[in-house]
Amino acid sequence: MVDRIFRAFCSLKLTLANLFAIFLAMVAGTFVNPGNAPLAEIEQAFASRPLALWSYRWFELYDLFHSWWFTLLLLSLALNLIACSIEKLPKIHLQSQYPEKRLDRAGDLRLKASGMPANDLVPELRRRGYAVEVSERDGGSDVFAERGRNSRYGVWVVHLSLLVILGGGIVGRLTAFEGTALVSQDGGEVESFTLRTPDGSTSRKRLGFTLRCTDFRLKQFESGAPKAYESDLVVLDGQGNELKRATINVNHPLQFGGLTIFQSSYQQLEEGLRARVRIVDSGSGASRVLLVAPGEKIEAAEGLTYSIVDHRADFAGLGEAVQVLREENGKPAGKFWSFAKAPEGFDARNRADRFAVSFAGTAQLYATGLQIARDPSTPIIYAGCFFLFAGCAIAFYTAHKRIWARVSSSGVAIGGAAHRNADAFRVEFEDICARIGLGAGRQGPARAA
Amino acid sequence: MFEDLLQLGVGLRVAAVGAYAGAFAGYASSLGLPRRLLKTGASVLAWVGLTAHSAYLVARWFAAGQVEILARERTGDVLTTADRFWYLISHPPFTNLFDALNFTAWAMMLCWLLLQRKFAFQVLGALASAVALVAMGEAMLVSEQAIEPLVPALQSYWILIHVAMLFVSYALFTLGAAAALLYLVRSGTSNAILGRAQAAVVAVLLALVGGVPLLTGARFEIAPSFLHQIPSRLRPGKFLDAVSAVHQLDPATGKTMKLLLPVPGVGPFLLAALLLFLAAAVVYSLRDREKLGFRLTLTGFVALTFGIAVMVAQIASAAAVQLPAGVQPVEPGPYFFGIASNFALGLLALLWGTTLGFLITARWRPRIEALLPEARRLEDVTYRTVIVGWPLLGVGIVLGGVWANEAWGRFWGWDPKETWALITWIVYAGYLHTRITLGWSGKRTAAIAVAAFAVVIFTFMGVNLGLTGDGLHSYGAG
Numbered sequence: 001m002v003d004r005i006f007r008a009f010c011s012l013k014l015t016l017a018n019l020f021a022i023f024l025a026m027v028a029g030t031f032v033n034p035g036n037a038p039l040a041e042i043e044q045a046f047a048s049r050p051l052a053l054w055s056y057r058w059f060e061l062y063d064l065f066h067s068w069w070f071t072l073l074l075l076s077l078a079l080n081l082i083a084c085s086i087e088k089l090p091k092i093h094l095q096s097q098y099p100e101k102r103l104d105r106a107g108d109l110r111l112k113a114s115g116m117p118a119n120d121l122v123p124e125l126r127r128r129g130y131a132v133e134v135s136e137r138d139g140g141s142d143v144f145a146e147r148g149r150n151s152r153y154g155v156w157v158v159h160l161s162l163l164v165i166l167g168g169g170i171v172g173r174l175t176a177f178e179g180t181a182l183v184s185q186d187g188g189e190v191e192s193f194t195l196r197t198p199d200g201s202t203s204r205k206r207l208g209f210t211l212r213c214t215d216f217r218l219k220q221f222e223s224g225a226p227k228a229y230e231s232d233l234v235v236l237d238g239q240g241n242e243l244k245r246a247t248i249n250v251n252h253p254l255q256f257g258g259l260t261i262f263q264s265s266y267q268q269l270e271e272g273l274r275a276r277v278r279i280v281d282s283g284s285g286a287s288r289v290l291l292v293a294p295g296e297k298i299e300a301a302e303g304l305t306y307s308i309v310d311h312r313a314d315f316a317g318l319g320e321a322v323q324v325l326r327e328e329n330g331k332p333a334g335k336f337w338s339f340a341k342a343p344e345g346f347d348a349r350n351r352a353d354r355f356a357v358s359f360a361g362t363a364q365l366y367a368t369g370l371q372i373a374r375d376p377s378t379p380i381i382y383a384g385c386f387f388l389f390a391g392c393a394i395a396f397y398t399a400h401k402r403i404w405a406r407v408s409s410s411g412v413a414i415g416g417a418a419h420r421n422a423d424a425f426r427v428e429f430e431d432i433c434a435r436i437g438l439g440a441g442r443q444g445p446a447r448a449a
Numbered sequence: 450m451f452e453d454l455l456q457l458g459v460g461l462r463v464a465a466v467g468a469y470a471g472a473f474a475g476y477a478s479s480l481g482l483p484r485r486l487l488k489t490g491a492s493v494l495a496w497v498g499l500t501a502h503s504a505y506l507v508a509r510w511f512a513a514g515q516v517e518i519l520a521r522e523r524t525g526d527v528l529t530t531a532d533r534f535w536y537l538i539s540h541p542p543f544t545n546l547f548d549a550l551n552f553t554a555w556a557m558m559l560c561w562l563l564l565q566r567k568f569a570f571q572v573l574g575a576l577a578s579a580v581a582l583v584a585m586g587e588a589m590l591v592s593e594q595a596i597e598p599l600v601p602a603l604q605s606y607w608i609l610i611h612v613a614m615l616f617v618s619y620a621l622f623t624l625g626a627a628a629a630l631l632y633l634v635r636s637g638t639s640n641a642i643l644g645r646a647q648a649a650v651v652a653v654l655l656a657l658v659g660g661v662p663l664l665t666g667a668r669f670e671i672a673p674s675f676l677h678q679i680p681s682r683l684r685p686g687k688f689l690d691a692v693s694a695v696h697q698l699d700p701a702t703g704k705t706m707k708l709l710l711p712v713p714g715v716g717p718f719l720l721a722a723l724l725l726f727l728a729a730a731v732v733y734s735l736r737d738r739e740k741l742g743f744r745l746t747l748t749g750f751v752a753l754t755f756g757i758a759v760m761v762a763q764i765a766s767a768a769a770v771q772l773p774a775g776v777q778p779v780e781p782g783p784y785f786f787g788i789a790s791n792f793a794l795g796l797l798a799l800l801w802g803t804t805l806g807f808l809i810t811a812r813w814r815p816r817i818e819a820l821l822p823e824a825r826r827l828e829d830v831t832y833r834t835v836i837v838g839w840p841l842l843g844v845g846i847v848l849g850g851v852w853a854n855e856a857w858g859r860f861w862g863w864d865p866k867e868t869w870a871l872i873t874w875i876v877y878a879g880y881l882h883t884r885i886t887l888g889w890s891g892k893r894t895a896a897i898a899v900a901a902f903a904v905v906i907f908t909f910m911g912v913n914l915g916l917t918g919d920g921l922h923s924y925g926a927g
Binding site for chain 1: 520524597598600602604829836839840843844847850857858863865872875876879885886887912
């Protein structure tokens with residue numbers, strides 16, 4: 001019984017049928033739900049067509065490539081590959097390690113020549129990198145020469161590496177996840193993110209650390225086309241200690257704690273505008289730029305705070321301005337206007353202060369859209385791909401070449417075979433025959449049968 | 450400086466097109482007149498063209514690099530020497546449709562000239578230069594030829610390798626399929642079988658390109674464009690003309706969508722061609738109806754020719770488009786037919802060319818067969834191109850996955866383009882298996898190679914035509 005199942009999976013016909021089914025499924029997969037709409041949307045769209053809806057649900061067509069039946073097809077292909085590999089290995093091993101060494105037993109050879117040679121065959125073969133064995137028998141000698149015997153393993157490596165890639169896919173399916181988090185650019189923090197599932201349901205997953213966004217920049221070229229999306233991120237532990245700080249942009253993610261954090265989108269926050277405020281400490285010369293919400297208190301020094309209490313889009317024709325309230329120990333200690341066009345200060349009291357507060361215009365508050373992913377299968381897949389290409393290189397570009405000869409007093413008979421790329425080998429074989437003087441005297445020209 | 454490079458590029462491009470045209474004439478005439486001079490001349494011209502074309506691509510590449518640098522410096526970025534070097538090479542010449550078409554032509558000629566060293570078949574040379582000329586001619590119809598800085602998603606060194614490898618593999622598959630078709634002709638596949646396949650494939654692809662509007666209303670829709678001006682990045686105060694597709698507000702979803710309008714006079718021709726090809730496919734399946742099948746195919750071809758001619762005339766003339774009542778585009782007019790539906794035109798050109806090839810073959814079969822190289826050698830060409838193109842495609846796909854992993858944290862996402870690339874790879878793996886493992890050869894494998902090429906075409910054009918979902922690779926769709 002096991003034997004019969006094994007044989008069934010060995011058959012090339014089943015493999016081809018399997019590949020064809022996967023081919024059809026993949027073609028279908030690019031058409032059934034191209035927009036990756038979640039199940040909920042499909043349920044709405046097909047509310048009046050119960051049969052279509054049923055098939056979408058049952059065959060998981062909203063996410064065909066992760067459906068149970070597509071997984072089954074891949075598993076079946078994996079079984080094919082396993083069975084073929086197990087079946088093939090002994091044959092390959094036998095053919096490469098224990099080749100037939102006598103010309104008269106070498107089977108039907110397509111390349112043959114015979115005659116009286118002018119030069120020795122063995123040195124010519126050695127010069128070309130062949131491993132040559134000579135054995136005496138019945139008053140003559142048998143010559144067996146071969147090159148590239150390990151190239152027969154190429155096919156086997158290819159199939160095994162495909163198996164590794166499929167295995168990596170299964171590991172990925174079981175362990176990988178992907179989700180998103182929106183973090184406000186004015187120091188917003190997240191400790192968890194929204195996991196994305198194909199059926200549209202959502203769940204939260206803990207990061208294991210705190211992620212703070214200290215700024216988001218939407219950079220543009222002069223034409224308004226996007227130049228870069230950048231987020232400044234800080235990773236904090238539970239006690240608020242900084243573990244890592246990084247600026248990420250598209251194509252340059254942050255790696256932390258086994259997670260990769262990507263810049264994937266951004267969103268304008270509903271709460272609207274923030275004032276971009278620069279505070280210069282005239283004592284030390286230190287300056288910082290803050291995004292401040294209306295009414296939010298900026299602590300400049302112990303007991304000294306500033307806050308924005310009013311905003312005019314155009315203050316008496318002088319442009320955009322905000323009114324700043326200065327407070328000492330919680331008590332109002334003066335108000336002044338600061339103008340975006342004249343950020344160096346309009347108000348004498350402000351300039352006389354230790355801190356110069358200036359207004360640099362309003363800014364839209366954004367939240368950076370982060371994508372958070374983990375895929376432990378990637379190294380397995382990379383290894384599989386590497387072996388796949390190595391195997392292909394061996395399988396397609398090298399060949400196991402064998403040359404047999406029977407040398408006796410009456411002359412030499414020579415035959416050759418390559419398990420792949422017979423045309424190139426024929427050229428080489430003819431060249432060898434010419435070199436040793438076979439075929440030159442029209443005694444037995446080398447010729448492909 | 451970069452404008453000098455672009456100026457130089459224009460000249461080089463003209464030189465390349467001229468040399469390719471000469472090479473085509475040389476290859477084609479050396480089929481009928483077997484003179485050594487013609488062969489050598491064609492080959493020399495092809496090399497000259499490729500050299501000029503390569504220089505053009507390099508010029509365009511560095512010009513694009515300077516655009517990237519200038520665009521950044523003008524928006525206040527301070528670049529280090531390393532940054533400047535990176536941006537100089539960051540924008541290879543295949544990131545928009547105009548450049549991609551030119552690059553396709555270049556890859557085609559490069560592969561042919563490498564192949565020619567071993568398989569000097571003039572007929573393949575003529576086909577390769579014809580494809581290159583058509584691709585470069587179509588590029589001239591593309592309205593957006595200016596170099597724009599790359600969007601953030603494409604700002605990665607992976608684009609340099611990933612895309613180039615795939616283009617070269619597609620060029621190899623094209624040559625392989627051409628050789629396989631010639632093999633089928635040379636090895637005596639009957640005109641009826643060839644005609645049936647040709648007519649059926651053309652009918653199906655016309656239906657796919659035209660879609661529902663063509664099938665139900667004899668309308669062929671493409672996206673009109675509008676002309677607007679953008680400030681020059683390099684010369685303050687100067688304005689440049691820019692062409693973009695027109696959009697319309699979808700009342701149901703509130704989203705803006707690309708507006709599609711029927712091109713006057715094209716639809717009926719294409720629908721007629723579709724029906725004629727369909728009829729031809731049926732007639733060719735009947736016994737002893739070859740003459741009728743040929744006539745139907747010929748009539749379909751004439752209809753197709755008129756359809757394409759009317760469309761190209763309207764795209765090239767840039768005459769204003771009359772909007773139907775009730776259509777309120779987002780952008781201001783005037784509107785004209787640009788080449789937003791570029792991949793459709795490419796596909797139509799391919800259908801037109803292969804049909805023409807079939808008609809010539811069917812009409813002068815014995816003479817054509819006599820001109821072709823030995824069947825076994827043609828089969829060898831297909832095998833060799835696949836055996837080089839298949840690993841290139843594989844590595845290209847995997848490098849795309851590595852890029853995706855770096856940029857989005859997943860190696861594989863079943864995006865339509867990557868899925869179709871994998872489908873292509875599997876189909877060619879099937880070709881190699883039937884040949885190597887099952888020991889098939891001859892017509893069956895040649896037929897598989899031709900069918901596999903249809904998959905390549907779909908991967909290259911169909912996905913970007915919007916036949917499948919949008920995915921991540923849709924930036925090429927105009």
